Amino acid sequence: MVQPAPNQDIPAHPCTPTLSEIRHHVQDKFGIRPCHWQLKVAEALLQGDKDVVCIAGTGMGKTLGFWIPILFRPGGIQIVVTPLNTLGRQSAASLARAGIKGIAINADTATTANFTAIDTFEYRAIIVSPEQLMKPSGEFEKRLKNPLFTSRIISIIIDEAHCLTDWGEFRPEYKELRRLRYVLPMSIPVMIASATLTKDSLTNALQLLHMHPSRLVTIRRTTDRPNIKIGVKKIKYALNSYADLAFLIPPGWKDGDPLPPKFLIFFDDIQDAINAAQYLRRRLPPGMQDKIKWFNANMTTTYKDAEVTHFVLGETLGLATTESFGMGMDVPDIKLVIQWRATCKLPTLWQRFGRAARDKKLTGTSILFAEKEFFDDERAAKASRKMQRQSVRKRKGIKNSTAEPPAKRAKLNGTSATTVQPGASSMPNGMNVEGEVSDSEPEPDQESTHMPVINQGLDELEGALDEAARARKSAGRPEKRRKRELDLVMDYLINAENRVGLKCRRRVFDVCFENNAAGGKLPLPLCSRLTVPTEADHLVCDTERAVGCDRCRITPASVCCDIHHPDEFTNLMSSVPKPPPAPPRSRIPKYDPSPHDHTLRNALEEWREQTTSAVYGWHHLNDIGPCIVMCNATLERIVDCAHHHKISTIQDLKRETTWLDADQYGGEVLSLI
Structure with a gap:
C-alpha cells in the first residue's frame, strides 16, 4: 500500500540568534565555550527549516548541541531518543546541574504522574527510549498528535543513530521511527547524531526517517580519536580460561602496589563477562576482590547507578561489561578498553574503544583480543x-x-579405498595436530569464515564496503547466518599489517567512517590518503589564536597503533603457564528426568542463592543473581551428569563442568548430589 506523503505543514521560523550570541549565552549558562561546529548544529536546529545530520567522534561534545536550542526558545521542548536507559538518566542529571529540568522516560518511569508533568510543560528536555516514543496508541503518540504539545517541540533528536540499522532487528521500535515524519509537522526538524555512521548506515538512516537531501544540513567532524592507541592481539590461551587478561593484575599484586590502569573489558555474552571478572578477582588479595565488578542489563537500575559512581570515583578498578556500559557513558579517565573476541562489528568496536580517555589531556589504549583462527x-x-x-x-x-588384497577387503565392506572425503581428519574432534584442545569448531570441508587474499589493501577495503552494502540491499544472506561469521571490516582490522595499502589499524577506521570527508581532518602518520580541507574549522572557531581552537583542533596521533609503535603494547601481554589439556568430558545421552533430578535441581538452585547471599550479600543476590556463584549451564550440567552417576569426586566435578569454583564449593555440591 502506498503511504501518504509526510505532513507538509509550512514551517514558521522564529528569529535565529547569531553564532556569537549563541556562544555568549552558552558560556553564561553552561560555563562552556562551544566550538564552531557545535554552534552550527544549534543554529540549524533553531532555524528549523531543515533536518540535521551530526557526525562527530566519541567524547567530542555532540550532546551539548542538543541542549543549546533550549536557551533560545522559552517554553520550548527538546526530545532526544536514546537507546540506553542509563544515557537518559545521565543526560537528565547533567541538565539539572545547569538548572534545566529534564526527565528520562523508559519502561520504569512511564507513569501517569510523569506524563501529567510533561503535559503541564514542567520539563524542557525529554529523553526517551524508542520503545516508549513509538509505542502504538501510547502516551507519546497521543501527544505527538496534539497541536498544543507539538507547537512546543524545538526538534526531535535521534542519538546514537547507527542503532537505527544496527539494532533494528532485535529492537523493532527503531524501525518504527520511520512513522515520525507522518505525524510531525515539517516545522519540527529531526536530527540524527552518531560517532559511528558508515556510509551505508547513514544512507539507510536517511531513507528510514524520510530525510531528503534538499532539506538537510550536515555537520561532519572526524570520528578519529588521536589520543587513543589502537592494538589487536591474538588470544593465546583457551577462551574460557581468560588467561590472556592476566596482565591486568600482575602476579603477587597486593594492596599498596601501583594500581592497574582504570579499565573496561567488553563482552558480547553476559556469562563471559561474569566468568572473566571472577578470574581477575582471584588474582587479587581477598580484601580487594570487590574492586573488579561486572556490569550488564540484568542488574537493577539502582545497582548500575551505584556502580557507575564507584567507577567514576576510582573505588572500582575495572568493569567486565556488556553493551550496558557503552555508548555515551561519560567517564573521563578510563585508560584501557578491551574488546574480548571479535564478536561485534567495527562500528560497535569503535563505540567501545571510544570510552577510553574521554579527557583529551589523557592518552588511552584500546585493544581487540581476537580468536587466533581469524589471523x-x-x-x-x-x-x-x-x-x-x-x-x-x-x-x-x-x-x-x-x-x-586391501582393495578387495574394502569392496567386501561395501566401500572404496579412494572414497575418503577431502579435508576429513582421523584426529578426534576438537584436537589439533599438536594434540592440544582447539577453541575452534572441527574443520569443515568448505571454510565458513571469509578468507581474503593477504595482499588486499585500501582500494579493496573501500570496494568491499560498497559491495557489502549492495549485498545487504539485495536481501543477501539471512541475518542469523551473517552473525556467525567474522565481520568483513573486522577482518581487515585484525590483519591490517598484511594488507598492502593499509599497514595501519587506524586507517581501517578512517576508511570505514570516511574521515577524509570530515571537516577539520588532518593527516595521520603514514596515512597519506587523508586530505586536509581547504578551510580547517578549528581556525574559524578561535580566530584570536594562530593555532585556532585547541578543543576542536585535530592533531596527529603521537602513538598510532601496534603496527607503527609495537613497543607501546609490550606490557599488555600475559605470560601464564599453559595448563595440561583437560581430560574429555562425558557424553550425556538424552534422558527423561526423574523425580530425583528435579529434587537435585531445586536443591542446587536454593544452595547457590544462599551461598551468593552469604558470600556477597543479599543486595548482590537481588541485583546480580545467583549466577555469580554458579551459572545456569553449570547447574544443568551437574544435574545431567548426576543422573548418569558421572560425578563422585571434586575432580569429577571439575572435569565434567569446568566450573571455576569447584575447589571452593565442590564439597558442598557433592553433598547435595
Whole structure:
C-alpha cells in the first residue's frame, strides 16, 4: 500500500540568534565555550527549516548541541531518543546541574504522574527510549498528535543513530521511527547524531526517517580519536580460561602496589563477562576482590547507578561489561578498553574503544583480543596442514590401489579405498595436530569464515564496503547466518599489517567512517590518503589564536597503533603457564528426568542463592543473581551428569563442568548430589 506523503505543514521560523550570541549565552549558562561546529548544529536546529545530520567522534561534545536550542526558545521542548536507559538518566542529571529540568522516560518511569508533568510543560528536555516514543496508541503518540504539545517541540533528536540499522532487528521500535515524519509537522526538524555512521548506515538512516537531501544540513567532524592507541592481539590461551587478561593484575599484586590502569573489558555474552571478572578477582588479595565488578542489563537500575559512581570515583578498578556500559557513558579517565573476541562489528568496536580517555589531556589504549583462527598466519598454517593431510591421503590412496588384497577387503565392506572425503581428519574432534584442545569448531570441508587474499589493501577495503552494502540491499544472506561469521571490516582490522595499502589499524577506521570527508581532518602518520580541507574549522572557531581552537583542533596521533609503535603494547601481554589439556568430558545421552533430578535441581538452585547471599550479600543476590556463584549451564550440567552417576569426586566435578569454583564449593555440591 502506498503511504501518504509526510505532513507538509509550512514551517514558521522564529528569529535565529547569531553564532556569537549563541556562544555568549552558552558560556553564561553552561560555563562552556562551544566550538564552531557545535554552534552550527544549534543554529540549524533553531532555524528549523531543515533536518540535521551530526557526525562527530566519541567524547567530542555532540550532546551539548542538543541542549543549546533550549536557551533560545522559552517554553520550548527538546526530545532526544536514546537507546540506553542509563544515557537518559545521565543526560537528565547533567541538565539539572545547569538548572534545566529534564526527565528520562523508559519502561520504569512511564507513569501517569510523569506524563501529567510533561503535559503541564514542567520539563524542557525529554529523553526517551524508542520503545516508549513509538509505542502504538501510547502516551507519546497521543501527544505527538496534539497541536498544543507539538507547537512546543524545538526538534526531535535521534542519538546514537547507527542503532537505527544496527539494532533494528532485535529492537523493532527503531524501525518504527520511520512513522515520525507522518505525524510531525515539517516545522519540527529531526536530527540524527552518531560517532559511528558508515556510509551505508547513514544512507539507510536517511531513507528510514524520510530525510531528503534538499532539506538537510550536515555537520561532519572526524570520528578519529588521536589520543587513543589502537592494538589487536591474538588470544593465546583457551577462551574460557581468560588467561590472556592476566596482565591486568600482575602476579603477587597486593594492596599498596601501583594500581592497574582504570579499565573496561567488553563482552558480547553476559556469562563471559561474569566468568572473566571472577578470574581477575582471584588474582587479587581477598580484601580487594570487590574492586573488579561486572556490569550488564540484568542488574537493577539502582545497582548500575551505584556502580557507575564507584567507577567514576576510582573505588572500582575495572568493569567486565556488556553493551550496558557503552555508548555515551561519560567517564573521563578510563585508560584501557578491551574488546574480548571479535564478536561485534567495527562500528560497535569503535563505540567501545571510544570510552577510553574521554579527557583529551589523557592518552588511552584500546585493544581487540581476537580468536587466533581469524589471523592470516593461522589461516595459512591451517591451509598448509590441510594440504599436507590431503597429500598423505593421496599417496596412501595410490599405494593402496596397487595392493590387491586391501582393495578387495574394502569392496567386501561395501566401500572404496579412494572414497575418503577431502579435508576429513582421523584426529578426534576438537584436537589439533599438536594434540592440544582447539577453541575452534572441527574443520569443515568448505571454510565458513571469509578468507581474503593477504595482499588486499585500501582500494579493496573501500570496494568491499560498497559491495557489502549492495549485498545487504539485495536481501543477501539471512541475518542469523551473517552473525556467525567474522565481520568483513573486522577482518581487515585484525590483519591490517598484511594488507598492502593499509599497514595501519587506524586507517581501517578512517576508511570505514570516511574521515577524509570530515571537516577539520588532518593527516595521520603514514596515512597519506587523508586530505586536509581547504578551510580547517578549528581556525574559524578561535580566530584570536594562530593555532585556532585547541578543543576542536585535530592533531596527529603521537602513538598510532601496534603496527607503527609495537613497543607501546609490550606490557599488555600475559605470560601464564599453559595448563595440561583437560581430560574429555562425558557424553550425556538424552534422558527423561526423574523425580530425583528435579529434587537435585531445586536443591542446587536454593544452595547457590544462599551461598551468593552469604558470600556477597543479599543486595548482590537481588541485583546480580545467583549466577555469580554458579551459572545456569553449570547447574544443568551437574544435574545431567548426576543422573548418569558421572560425578563422585571434586575432580569429577571439575572435569565434567569446568566450573571455576569447584575447589571452593565442590564439597558442598557433592553433598547435595
